Amino acid sequence: MEAWVVWLIIAGFFAVAEVLTFTFGLGLLAVAAAxxxxxxxxxxxxxxxxxxxxxxxxxxxxxxxxxALRHVRRPPVLRSGAAALVGREAVALTEVTRHSGLVRIGGEEWSARPFAPDLGVVIPEGARVDVLAIEGATALVHPREEPLWTS
Structure with a gap:
């Protein structure tokens, strides 16, 4: 077997090992073998x-x-705008149902719906909620306490 074929096999081995382990070292060894x-x-x-x-x-x-490691370990980009509201606590200003609702997030009022509206969750006025997602101008929220259930 010719030497270039052996080096090619070694390069392939390191490349596959890198894909399976994400060590950022084995891929470089694959390049060296190539x-x-x-x-x-x-x-x-x-x-x-x-x-x-x-x-x-x-x-x-x-x-x-x-x-490469420094780039991967870099802290996440600072979220701004509506994305920065996800994970924050809010207060229900009105009863929040699958059809209507209003919450205050920080100092802003947002229209709101329960995160899982198909379950029939009703969040009472004054309840503390967590913002789980933002869809357009509507906050999808989930109560911190047990919600009211409607059938």
Whole structure:
């Protein structure tokens, strides 16, 4: 078996392992094996192929991997607008049913519906609710206490 085929198999192994583990290291080793495969296909000796693999691996693991990990570990983007309201607490200003309702989120009044309207949830006026989603200009809310159920 020719050396470039062996390097190609090694590259494939590392690539599959990276996809299964998301280590950000095995993929770089796959790239290094692919570089060694190219060196072999050009006709360079085995010692040079190993040196290409080692140098490319060291460069990838020492330079590229820290940047990739820093990018992945970056905190989430600051939410603004309606998306920033999801997860906040609100107060029901009127009874909230599947057809109508009004809540105060922070200092703003929003039309509201229960998050699961098919269950027949009725949220009484004055109840504290959690905002689970925003659809257009309507907040989908769920009561913090037990809701009233209608059949």
């Amino acid at each position: 570089a060694a495969c190219v060196a072999s296909a050009v006709g360079l000796p085995v010692g040079v192929q190993i040196a290409v693999f080692a140098a490319t691996s060291a460069a990838g693991l020492g330079v590229v991997r820290p940047f």
